[in-house]
Amino acid sequence: MSRTHMSRLLCAILIACLLPVLSEATPLQQASWPNGAKLVVEEDHSAPVAMVQIWLKVGGRDEVPGKTGLAHVFEHMMFKGSKALAPGEYSKRISAMGGNDNAFTSTDFTAYFETVPAAKVKTVIGMEAERFAHLRLDADEFAREIRVIMEERRMRTEDDPNSHMFEELSAAALRLHPYRNPVIGWMQDLQRLRIEDVRDFYHQHYVAANVTVVVVGDVDFASVKKWVGDSFGSMKTHAVPPRFNPEEPEPLGPKDVHVHLPAQLPVVATVIPVPVWQPGRNDREVAALSIATWLLAGGRSALMQQRLVDQQQLAFSVSAGYDPFGMGLDLWYTYGALRHMADAARFRQQVWKLIDELASKPIDARRLQAAKRNIRAGEIFSQDSLYLRAKRIGRMETTGIGAAHYPQWLAALQAVTAKDIQAAVQRWLRPERATTGYLHPEESKR
Amino acid sequence: MSWMIRCQAMLLLLILAAPAQATPIQQATLNNGLRVLLMESHNLPMVAMQLQLPAGSRFDAPGKAGTAAMLAAMLTDHSARHAHDAFSLWLDEQAIQLGAGAGKDTLSLSLTVLREALPQGLDALSEALLQPGWNKKRFAQLQKDAVAAATKSLEEPGYRASLARGKLLYGTHPYASPSAGDANTLAKISVQDIRQLYRQQCRPEGAVLAVSGDITMDTLLPMLNQRWQSWQGKPAVAADHIAKVRPQAVTQQDITMPTTQTLVQFARLGIARHDPDFFPVLVLNHYLGGSGFGSLLMEEVREKRGLVYGVYSYAMPLLATGPLVISLQTRADQAAAAEKLVRQQLDTLARGHVDAQRLKKIKGNLTGGFAQRMDSNRERVGLIGMIGFYHLPLDYLENWTKRVDSVKLADVQRVAKRFMPADEWSVIRVGPGGKKP
Incomplete structure (x- = not known):
């Protein structure tokens, strides 16, 4: 999964934030082992199922230049055989026990997950640990799988003009931060990756110190702790160096990127590097940016929808997104799908006018209350999904925020004032810090 | 791995498949004949519901594919009592998630709310269902946006295939037309078309309200009867009446x-x-x-x-x-x-x-x-x-x-x-x- 995909889900993630836990879910229970492996459990006995997720502090940012896509290769190779299991056997076993398994990769992490009947959690943790420690990495399997990955890239990027444009936009917006590279890798790199690269990466990064096991569902903590202790917790200790997390140089002025691709209708999107949450250091500012983003694009009454789609009819679909749980920075974005490229300049101008209004005038109290109540409700609705609950825990752990800080985040969101929103928008959402991408539709170029 | 593909597969499977240690489904009938099915679930303070009406895209007139989808969009856009902007802000203030969509057989209205906002949520759903606004300006706007969205969709190979597939499998049968419509058919729909579909098919008899969440039947029924007593009658075409599908030539x-x-x-x-x-x-x-x-x-x-x-x-x-x-x-x-x-x-x-x-x-x-x-x-x-x-x-x-x-x-x-x-x-x-x- 590319970061672009992830950031489009941002509103959903953002809305999926809030309120003290009212369900039967118990508070988080945690354990860790001397080799660095960690466990976080949230018990919920409302249905006889559990979500098991293995989170790794390994992602696109850990690749060296020329080897982009390598972290994501594992999302495929982990299903291609280990010492105990033949290629493809892993998923078949999960499937036969009535489970579903899958994985996702981002710049910041890789995660493998299964939804299974609660009685199978022990087996699944054992299987996860076995393939993690004894991955086969067969050269023939890799040769086949890298072709599958190229097909994945063709489907997701080459043949999808919007996502192709976002790839260019991210690459143009950042100089140093690894969010500039696509998680799936540049095609030119994919064509040159060798099995030796994969093996080196495996030995360096697939070590216990990078593992956080997250289990949400019908389990009891003491048992899970024992199972993880016997598996991930008992692996050899390998020291891991700090992860690549450079300070992005401050933008020196606005940038425009023009992308010409076969497409039906134009798109204008703007990205701006903004800070992510560092608990205790920028709570107020980052929570204010989150609420500002919700006001622009979150609800039915979203300002962008009302102004740009309904009133001015400059676009037929708009969005904005911010992910406060990234590492180092986030590329905050706005997006507009337009009917005519001739509307692009005006659309862009009107987006900035809306942002300026957020910066210069206090937001209407009703709107601010609506945003906070929706965020609270969204938190309860998101507890309806084991997947989202486990994912939130895993992300916060892996990016260094810490899942235990979650209540602090919810409190910060509820504490945001109209003034906070003005201050955060004034400081970060500025035209001279922005990169704007234009998708120019071309008829059948190929 | 194919997260997306699997999502698709799962969703489609849901249409076909279904689940294991189920809590029993309770059934009741409202005074107006609407069937209500409820599965209680008290572990979260929320309620979700979906009203299935026999008004899917199978009723779209030839050349006007997307009529049911446009009706769905209009019903939840505004009402006779609330203009679009006011309706939107009111829903957001109560954190009411109101949605609508059209499939081949049914048009559905859905509601997700916190338990504490259930009365307001039912007010919103009732207003959308029973007091449609039919605002011509909003219709023109929604239609224009839908046409543009359908045009943008032509960038997706899967969308192009689905348009072709309908005609190829179903010929002149009502299932041939794409539920979402395409840029040409969406442009031909009028407010009259959606009002007619509403009048003829959006009736309580043959429709079903499915509910899951932190609520009991005893509490729910009076809330519904009180709000929906004016809603009466049966659809012009019975919910389970449909033309047989005649196979088309393989091509x-x-x-x-x-x-x-x-x-x-x-x-x-x-x-x-x-x-x-x-x-x-x-x-x-x-x-x-x-x-x-x-x-x-x-x-x-x-x-x-x-x-x-x-x-x-x-x-x-x-x-x-x-x-x-x-x-x-x-x-x-x-x-x-x-x-x-x-x-x-x-x-x-x-x-x-x-x-x-x-x-x-x-x-x-x-x-x-x-x-x-x-x-x-x-x-x-x-x-x-x-x-x-x-x-x-x-x-x-x-x-x-x-x-x-x-x-x-x-x-x-x-x-x-x-x-x-x-x-x-x-x-x-x-x-x-x-x-x-």
Whole structure:
């Protein structure tokens, strides 16, 4: 999964934030082992199922230049055989026990997950640990799988003009931060990756110190702790160096990127590097940016929808997104799908006018209350999904925020004032810090 | 791995499949004849519901595909009491999630609210349902946006294939038209068209309200009766009345698009919701391509040969005969090889070669995965609504696992013979065609 995909889900993630836990879910229970492996459990006995997720502090940012896509290769190779299991056997076993398994990769992490009947959690943790420690990495399997990955890239990027444009936009917006590279890798790199690269990466990064096991569902903590202790917790200790997390140089002025691709209708999107949450250091500012983003694009009454789609009819679909749980920075974005490229300049101008209004005038109290109540409700609705609950825990752990800080985040969101929103928008959402991408539709170029 | 593909497969499966240790479904009828089905779930302070009305895209007039979808959009956009902006802000202030959409058979209105906001949520749903605004300016705006969105969708090979597939499988049958409409048909719809659909089909008799969440029937019924007493009558066309589907000639269609991959889609008529072979077909589809990495096509086309990122199949049983679909995308110069491989697999199945071991695992996946398919309120209302609309027995969920278990190898072989022969499938290819990728 590319970061672009992830950031489009941002509103959903953002809305999926809030309120003290009212369900039967118990508070988080945690354990860790001397080799660095960690466990976080949230018990919920409302249905006889559990979500098991293995989170790794390994992602696109850990690749060296020329080897982009390598972290994501594992999302495929982990299903291609280990010492105990033949290629493809892993998923078949999960499937036969009535489970579903899958994985996702981002710049910041890789995660493998299964939804299974609660009685199978022990087996699944054992299987996860076995393939993690004894991955086969067969050269023939890799040769086949890298072709599958190229097909994945063709489907997701080459043949999808919007996502192709976002790839260019991210690459143009950042100089140093690894969010500039696509998680799936540049095609030119994919064509040159060798099995030796994969093996080196495996030995360096697939070590216990990078593992956080997250289990949400019908389990009891003491048992899970024992199972993880016997598996991930008992692996050899390998020291891991700090992860690549450079300070992005401050933008020196606005940038425009023009992308010409076969497409039906134009798109204008703007990205701006903004800070992510560092608990205790920028709570107020980052929570204010989150609420500002919700006001622009979150609800039915979203300002962008009302102004740009309904009133001015400059676009037929708009969005904005911010992910406060990234590492180092986030590329905050706005997006507009337009009917005519001739509307692009005006659309862009009107987006900035809306942002300026957020910066210069206090937001209407009703709107601010609506945003906070929706965020609270969204938190309860998101507890309806084991997947989202486990994912939130895993992300916060892996990016260094810490899942235990979650209540602090919810409190910060509820504490945001109209003034906070003005201050955060004034400081970060500025035209001279922005990169704007234009998708120019071309008829059948190929 | 194919997260997206699997999501798709899961969603489609839900239409067909259903879940294991189910809490019983309670049933009641409102004073106006509306059926209400409820599954209580008190672990979260929220309520989700879905109203299924017999007003799906099958009622769209010829050349006006998207009428039901436009009606759905209009009902939740504003009301006679609230203009669009005021309605939107009011819903946001109460954190009321109100949605609507159109499928082939039904138009559905959905509501998700915190328990504390249920009265307000029901007010909003009632206003959308019973006090439509029919504002002409808003209609023109929504129509213009829908036309643009449909045009943008032409960038997706899957959308182009789905447009072609309807005509190819259904000819002049109402299922031929795409539920969302296309840029041409959406532009031809008038407010009169959607008002007529509303007047004729949006009636309580034959409709179903499915509810899941922190509420009891005793509390819910008075709230509904009080709000919906003025809503009366039966639809012009009964909910379960539909023309039979006549098979069309098998054909092949090539659609040119400037992509690097070619999308190859196989399609044929499958089964209706009440087909006696429903469970064998469910298992066969899961075996063929409906269960992600456990399925035959994923193993043959992706795992063994690396030809695709995703390949999947689904069956969509409807009131009348629904489609069976197989879809894959691969670099254009590999498309012919992938297509040939799928044909071989289909013919092998049709000849009765069903592997008993794989079948056992596939059934294990279906039955074992039952509980997780209904572990959220919003998933449950979709299932309960389907049970209600298609008049499936209320113990359907409780017996589902047994029904899957009871499907024998011979049953799967029988339906494979009926549905798998490769020369009975039409094929749609979307890609650069003869040109180099």
